[in-house]
Structures are given as C-alpha cells and as structure tokens.
Amino acid sequence: MQFKKILTSLAAAAVLAATALGVHAQTQAGQDAPGDAAVLEMQQAFRKGDRARLSALLPQAQNHPLAAWAAYWELRARLDDASSDEVQAFLQRWAGTYQEDRLRNDWLRVLGKQRDWDQFSAALPGFRMRDDREVRCYALAIDEEHGQGAPDAGARLLADWYALGNGDDGCTYAAGALYSAGRISAQDVWRKARLAAQAGQLTAAGNAVRIVSPQSSAALRQALAGPLKYLAAGLKQGKQAAGASQELATIALVRMARSDSEQTARLLQQTWGARLTAEQRGWLWALLGQRAAMSLSDDALTYYERAGKAADLPEDMLTWKVRAALRAGRWSLVASTIDAMPEALQQDSTWQYWRARAYLADHPDAIKRERAHQLFKRIAATTGFYEQLALEEIGGQVTAPPPPPPLTEAEKAAARANPGLNRALYAIHLGLRSEGVREWHYTVKLHDNGGMDERSLLAAADLACHYEVWDRCINTSEHTRGAIDMAQRFPMPHHDLVVERARSIGLDPAYVYGLIRQESRFILAARSGVGASGLMQVMPATARWTARKIGLTDFQPDQIYERDTNITIGTAYLKLALDDFGDSLPLAAAAYNAGPGRPRNWRNGPVLDAAIWAENVPFTETRNYVKNVLANTVNYAALLTGRPQSLKQRLGTVGPRIADTPDPSAELP
Numbered sequence: 081m082q083f084k085k086i087l088t089s090l091a092a093a094a095v096l097a098a099t100a101l102g103v104h105a106q107t108q109a110g111q112d113a114p115g116d117a118a119v120l121e122m123q124q125a126f127r128k129g130d131r132a133r134l135s136a137l138l139p140q141a142q143n144h145p146l147a148a149w150a151a152y153w154e155l156r157a158r159l160d161d162a163s164s165d166e167v168q169a170f171l172q173r174w175a176g177t178y179q180e181d182r183l184r185n186d187w188l189r190v191l192g193k194q195r196d197w198d199q200f201s202a203a204l205p206g207f208r209m210r211d212d213r214e215v216r217c218y219a220l221a222i223d224e225e226h227g228q229g230a231p232d233a234g235a236r237l238l239a240d241w242y243a244l245g246n247g248d249d250g251c252t253y254a255a256g257a258l259y260s261a262g263r264i265s266a267q268d269v270w271r272k273a274r275l276a277a278q279a280g281q282l283t284a285a286g287n288a289v290r291i292v293s294p295q296s297s298a299a300l301r302q303a304l305a306g307p308l309k310y311l312a313a314g315l316k317q318g319k320q321a322a323g324a325s326q327e328l329a330t331i332a333l334v335r336m337a338r339s340d341s342e343q344t345a346r347l348l349q350q351t352w353g354a355r356l357t358a359e360q361r362g363w364l365w366a367l368l369g370q371r372a373a374m375s376l377s378d379d380a381l382t383y384y385e386r387a388g389k390a391a392d393l394p395e396d397m398l399t400w401k402v403r404a405a406l407r408a409g410r411w412s413l414v415a416s417t418i419d420a421m422p423e424a425l426q427q428d429s430t431w432q433y434w435r436a437r438a439y440l441a442d443h444p445d446a447i448k449r450e451r452a453h454q455l456f457k458r459i460a461a462t463t464g465f466y467e468q469l470a471l472e473e474i475g476g477q478v479t480a481p482p483p484p485p486p487l488t489e490a491e492k493a494a495a496r497a498n499p500g501l502n503r504a505l506y507a508i509h510l511g512l513r514s515e516g517v518r519e520w521h522y523t524v525k526l527h528d529n530g531g532m533d534e535r536s537l538l539a540a541a542d543l544a545c546h547y548e549v550w551d552r553c554i555n556t557s558e559h560t561r562g563a564i565d566m567a568q569r570f571p572m573p574h575h576d577l578v579v580e581r582a583r584s585i586g587l588d589p590a591y592v593y594g595l596i597r598q599e600s601r602f603i604l605a606a607r608s609g610v611g612a613s614g615l616m617q618v619m620p621a622t623a624r625w626t627a628r629k630i631g632l633t634d635f636q637p638d639q640i641y642e643r644d645t646n647i648t649i650g651t652a653y654l655k656l657a658l659d660d661f662g663d664s665l666p667l668a669a670a671a672y673n674a675g676p677g678r679p680r681n682w683r684n685g686p687v688l689d690a691a692i693w694a695e696n697v698p699f700t701e702t703r704n705y706v707k708n709v710l711a712n713t714v715n716y717a718a719l720l721t722g723r724p725q726s727l728k729q730r731l732g733t734v735g736p737r738i739a740d741t742p743d744p745s746a747e748l749p
Contacts, residue, residue, distance in 0.1 A: 113144070113145075114143075114144070115140055115141045115143065115144035116144070116510060118137045118140035118141045118144070118150070119141050119144055119146050119149065119150055119510065119512075120510065120511065120512070121133070121137055122134055122137045122138070122141060122149075122150050122153050122154070123149075123153065123512055123515070125137065125153070126153035126156070126157055129157060130157075131157045131158050134153055134154040134157050135154060137150070138150055138151070138154045145502070145503065145506050146503060146506060146507060146510070146512070148174050148177050148178075148179040148503065149179060149503075149507065149512070149515055151170060151173070151174065151179070152170075152174075152179040152182065152183055155167070155170050155183065156183060156186055159183075159186055159187065159190055160190060164199060167183070167187050170183055171183065171184060171206070176527075177499070177500065177503075178500060178503075178518065178519040178522040178523065178527070179519075181207065181208050181209050181522070181526075181527075182209075182518075182522075184203060184206055184207050185207060185209060185212050185215065187203060188200060188203055188204060188207060188212070188215045188218070189212070189214055189215060189250070191203065192214065192215065192218040192249065192250050192253075193249055197222055197225075200218060200222065201222060204219060208526060208527065208529075209522065209526045211526065213240040213241075213243060213244055213248075213250070213251060214240075214244070214248060214249065214250030214251060215250065216236070216240055216250075217237060217240055217241065217250040217251035217253070217254035217255075218250045218253065218254065220233050220236060220237050220254045220257075220258070221250075221253055221254035221257040221258070224254075224257050224258055224261055224263065225257060229258075229261070229263065233258060233263055234258055234263040234264045234268070237251065237254050237255060237258050237263070237264065238264060238268055238272075241254070241255055241272060242271075242272060242275055244284070245276070245279065245281040245284055246276075246281045246282075246283040246284050247283070248284065248287075252284075252287045252288070252291070255269060255272070255288070255291055256291045259291055259292065266292050267359070269288050269289075269291050269292040270288070270289075270292060270327045270330075271394075272284070272285075272288040273285045273288040273289050273292075273300075273327070273331055274327075274330060274331055274334050274363065275394070276288060277304060277331045277334045277335050278334050278337075278338070278367065280338070282304055285300065285304065285331065286300060286301070292324075293324040293327075295324075296324045296328060299324075299325075299328050300328060300331065303328050303329075303331050303332040303335065304331070304332075304335055307332035307333065307335040307336045308332075308336060308343075310328075310329075310332045311329060311332050311333070311336075311347065311352065314329055315351060326355070326356055326357060326360060327360070329352060329355065329356065330356060330360045330363065330364065333347065333348060333352060333364050334363075334364065334367060337364070337367055337368060337371060341368050341371050341372065344364070344368060345368055345383070348361070348364055348365070348368075358388060359392055361386075361387075361388070362386075362387040362388040362389060362392055362393070363387075363392070363393070365383050365384070365386040365387040365388075366383070366384060366387035366393045366397040366401070367397065368383040369381070369382075369383035369384035369387060369397070369400070369401060369404065370396065370397045370400040370401075372404075373400040373401070373403055373404040373407075373696075374400060374698045375698070376407070376682065376684075376685060376696065376698065378408075380400075380401075380404035381401075381404050381405065381408055381410065381413070384401050384404065390416070390417055390420035391420045393420075395421065395422065395425055398417055398420060398421050398425075399421075399425075399431075401413075401417045402414055402417045402418060402431070402434065403695055403696045404696075405417060406434065406692045406695060406696065407685070407686070407688065407692060407696050409686075411437075411438045411441035411442060412438070412441075412442075414434055414435075414437075414438045415435060415438035415439070418431045418434065418435045418438070419435075429459040429464060429466040429467055429470070430466055430695070432455050432458065432459050432466075432470075433455070433456070433459060433466040433469060433470055434695075435455060436451070436452040436453075436455035436456050436470070436473070437452070439451050439452035439455070440452045452473075453474060455470075456470040456471075456473040456474045457470075457474055458470075460473075460474055460476065462478050462479065462480070462481055462564070462715065462718075463564070463569065463711065463715060464711055465691075465694075465707035465708065465710060465711040465727070466707075467711075468711055468714055468727040469691060469727055469728065472726060472727065472728050477724035477725060477726055478714045478715065478718050478724065478725045478726070478727065479718055479723075479724050479725070480566045480715070480718045480719050480722075481564050481566065483565055483566070483567065484538060484563035484564070484565055487535070487538060487539050487542055491535055491536070491538075491539040492539055492542060492543070494536070494539060495536070495539035495540050495542065495543040496543060498523065498540070500519055500520070500522065500523030500527060501520065501523055501524075501540055501543060503516075503519055504516040504517070504519040504520035504523065504552070505520075505543075505544070505547060505549060507519065508520075508549055508552075509547075513603075517551070517552070520544075520552050520556075521555075523540075524536075524537060524540050524556050524559065525559065531559065532559075534560045534561070534562055534563050535563075537556055537557065537559050537560050538557065538560060538563060538565055538568070540552075540556050541553050541554075541556040541557040541565070541568045542568065544556060545567075545568055545571060548573065550571055550573060550601055550602035550603065551601035551602070551603055553568055553571060554568065554569055554570075554571065554597070554601055555601075556568075557569045566715065566719060569715075570593075570597065570712070570715050570716055570719055571602065572593060572716070572719070572720075573602050574602075574615075574643060574647070577643070577644065577647060578592055578593060578596070578647060579720075581647055581648065581651050582651055585651060585652065585655050586655065587651055587654065587655055587658070588713070588717070589716070589720060590713045590714075590716035590717035590719075590720055590721075591654075591665060591709075591713045591716075592651055592654065593712070593713075593716040593720075594709045594710070594711075594712030594713035594714075594715075594716050595616070595654065595669065595672065595709050595712075595713075596615055596616055596650075597712050597716075598705060598708045598709050598712060599612075599615070599616055599617040600614070600615050600616070600617055602615060603615075604641065604643060604646075605641060613640045613641060613646075614640050614641050614642075614643075614646035614650070615643065615646045615647060615650065616646055616647060616649070616650025616651070616654075617650075618640055618646060618649055618650050618653065620637055620640070621749060622653060622749050623635070623637070623640050623649050624637070625749050626649045626652050626653045626656070627649060629652070629656070630648075630649075630652045632645075632648070632649070635649075653672070654668065654672055656748055657671040657672055657676060657748065660676060660748050661676075661679070661683075662737070664690070664732065664734060665709075665710060665713070665730050665731070666690045666693065666694055666706050666710060666731060666732075666734060667679050667683060667734060669705065669706045669709045669710065670682070670697060670702055670705075670706050671748075673701070673702045673705045673706070674699060674701075674702045675749070676748045676749075678699075678702075680737075682696075682697060682698070683734050683735060683736055683737070684736050685735075685736070686735065687733050687734070687735030687736075688733060688734050688735065689731070689733060690731035690732050690733055690734045691731055693733075693734035694706045694707055694710075694731075710727060710730060710731065711727065713730065714726070714727045714730065
C-alpha cells in the first residue's frame, strides 16, 4: 500500500498528519515524497558510522519533513570533532525540537569527558530532558568542585551510579570527587564494586576500586578472574583480613556466587564468615538468599535468616526476600521485610498490596484490618494487577469507567498542529519506528516541564489512535491519571477477526486481546530481539510447529507477518498452552512468554495463590508479562461484556500437575 503524496515542509504541520498519514499505520512508506529515500539511507549510514555518506546525503534531505533528524545524524556522527560554533548553529536552527535537546545531551557528555566545565555549565541550563544519569553526575561534580554541592548530593550520586554499568564516565568521575569531599563513604564505593561484580560488570568494579583503593587494582583482577584461587591464597597467608582485603574477599565470594552458590555458602560458613565484617557477611548471605529465591529453593529463607539486618540490604535482595516469604507463607517476615524497604519502594503498589495482605494474616484485630483496608483503598483502581486485586479486597470489581468529556475541536487541532507529534508519526510511517517513538515520548512527556496536561495527552493519544499507531495511542493515554479513556488504553483493532477466531477454538477473546496488547501493542510488523514476529509475537519454530499441528500444510515463514495467519497461529498455540496447563491463565501466559518448560518447573512446590506464584516468577520480563496480561484481560472483558469482572476468579491457584492427570501436549515447544 502506498502513502499519499507527503508534504515536504513542517510549516504545514497542522495538516501534515491528515495529508500524509491517512493509511494503515503499520505499513512501510512508499518513497513518494522527495527525500524519503535519502532519509532512510541516512539512518542506515548513521547506524554504520558512515560519516562521509551522511555528509553526501544531507543536501537531499534539507527540505524534508524529517530534516531535523537528517541534520542530527550528520552532526552526531562527528560530534567528537565538531566545533562549538557548529554545535551552537545546530541548536539555534532546531531550537525547541527533540533533536536539539538530544544533541545538547550528546554534547554535554562530550564536554564532560573532555572536562570542559565552562562550556558544560553554559550548555546545561538549556537541557530540557534531564534524563541522562551521566550528565546529572557531571553536574554534581561541578557543583562540588565549586563548593555548591547540595546536602543530598551523595544520595543523588549513588542512586545514578549504582544504576549504571560499564562505560560510565560521568558518575565514576563524580564519585571520585564526592568521595574526596567526604560526601560518600568508602563503604558506598565498595558497594558499587560489589554490585558491579555481581552483575558481571568488571570494568565498573575496577573503576570503583580505583577510587577507594587504587593499590588494590591488581588484587581485584585476580579476585574476579579466579575467585576460588584468590580466596585460597588469602587463607594460606594466615593473617586476619582487614580493610581492603576484606572487601576484595567479599567481591571474590560475590563472583563465586554467580556460578556456585553451594560452594560459596560452605566457604562463608566454614572459613570466610569469621574473617569478614557483619555487614559483609550479611550482604553475602542475602545474595545467596536472593539466588536461592530466584531458583524457588526452600534454602532461600535459611540463607536470608543468616543475613542479619534487612535495612542494610540492596532493594533487589529485599524484594526477593519478600517473595520467598510469600512462597513460604511467612506473613510476619513479609511485613517486617517490607517495613525495612526504603520509603519510596514501600510506596510501590506491589509492596503496599502485600503489606496489607500481611496485616490480614493470622487472625488480625480491628486495628490491623483497618490498616489493611486503608492500604487497599489507597491503591485500588480499575487498571493494574495489584490495583485490581486491591479493588476486590475492598468489595469492588473491575468495570469500565465512564469516558472523559469528548475532546473539543480546538484540542484535536492543537494535537494535529504539534510539529513534534507530526515528525514522530511521519518517522513511524516511513519505517523509522525507533526515532518516531523517541520523539513522540519527548513531545508528550519531556518537552514541557512535567509533560503535557491530561487533556493534551488525551488529544495526542486520539491523534495516534486515528492513524492506528496503537502503541503511541496506548502509551500516551496511560499517562493520564484523573481522566481514563478506556477506548484509548484498551483498543480492539481487528475486532471481528479476533473475537470470532478466539470463540471458535474455545478461547476468551478478552484473554487474546490482553495478550496481544502486551506482546505487540497491535504493531503488525513487530519483531523482537529473539525473532518473535507479528501481532502475537510468534517465534519461527513455534509457528512452523503450530501450523503443522492445526493442518496449515502450505504455511510459509513470511506469512507470520500477515494479520490473519498470525492471529490463527498465535491463538492456536495459546489454546494448546492453556490445555497443557489445565486452563490456568497465569501458567499459559507464562508459557507463551518463556516457553512451556520453565513454568512446568516453576509450578512445582506448594499450591499457591496464583498472585503469590506470579510474584515469584524468576524472570522479571515474564513476571511482569503474566501480571500485565491478566490485568489487561480483566479490562478487555469489562469492555467486551459490559459487566463487572474479577481478577481473582481468573487467577485461582497454581501448583504441581496432579500425578494421574494426562499431559495433553507434552511436545508443546
């Protein structure tokens, strides 16, 4: 399908979308507009780092609707060598655009690495996004060196530094400055080294150790390369470990725990525990507890109990301690661990829900029941997994809320006239989805301080819905809080096909829609990093197997991108997974995302409330996927039926397959 003739000037932004984009949102552009081919080639040249080709193509894109992208790619590719005058000329030419702010961000990083603090300080106030951790860290370092560091500078630095991995210059530089100024402690820096070693980020670990103990760099390399050998050598020396040597031993044990938890536990219990501080021992036992919890092992809480003070532990160790306690039915431990979390983490709806459930365990008195009720009431809502469960706990069920007042023509016109939204739509339709998505997000959330107001968000979502760019429609509408437009948040493209196909094979259409929304956001040409394709994100091997299973003898791999074929194969596989797992919606969703073999193992153990089971899924992606698919399903069911819906009824319990129950599809891939 070809696009209509596309306008070549963003001066006509108010009508660009209506003129250029009146075709199906998922189609590739048809090279009608002058410069389209050059822009597409420039994107490829940018990805390859071909500076000469970018410079040669730039004149062909100067009058194109995406000229800002073309200019950005050309200058960004040579930014390390560009002059300040060239950068300033770009920033002035494209003032107010995403590309201006993105290049300013890139320029600030270049200036930071060059330690050009005068130019950095001059450029920083114009940076609107403020979403780059390295840039924030450079700014903290400059403030500290000028004697203007804020009281919370150390905490802000650690929050960004701990979140970054290898290749970080800004936060490493700032950490050195703030450590020298006494704003962060030696233990703070060693914690970064431990976290990096735990994540396999060896360069980051080395950078941290050079700040606090540069003379230990060679020993660190030995501890990371051969931890068991390093620890054995330390024992042979016969001296009591202290200071840096204790920390290096801790890092060696952290490194060992990645591959051999049992041996790490033996070393810690038999020899090294007595040679480390209580804080170091606690970290290591909690790390072993986390790894055991992620393996759904009964040893998890035994390890955690040896860890000591929960408040000293990183957030991921605390969250896995709660999950292990939920799995074991240890409600008092659930409560005390959540209470030990940082305040910001406690406010997450996940932990508020489970804190409330802990209040209700073990014959609660009136005070605990009221505290639970208040927590449930605080998070109860119609969208979101724990929000829906909380709503049911206070006696409600999920219903579709009334739509907000209709958008006015003026509100719609303002969205149609927005240059950033138009550039984003144009880029998406041309096939530059990554660029379009980034510009769209910037326009709705970052261009103005605090992002668009709710009515503007609804209007932007409406624009995306109109052109069937469903992912932008959904994501933009999700940013509203007071006004919820369910038609935007839970659209139903291909309604007749999905509903008829689902019902014909015994699937709930709401479950199918809930899964598609999570898998692809209704992008027909979606393709994941591992090769899953189309609306229902079917893997090639799975598609071939399922096609044979349902008798599609003439199936060809490219057909997976065809809407009808993708839905036919995806729903067939989902139905087979549902049959395989005894009609358990959570287990079938997990199988669809992670393959059936893993949830077959994850279901072993005690029979659990399915919400507890879902929270204990070891893979973050699959854990969130299961919860989102089920929450989506409830909302789609409310829309499709017009009746109140229950998430609890769809969850049920999860436990091992009953021994004499036949396995209907043991070969399910």
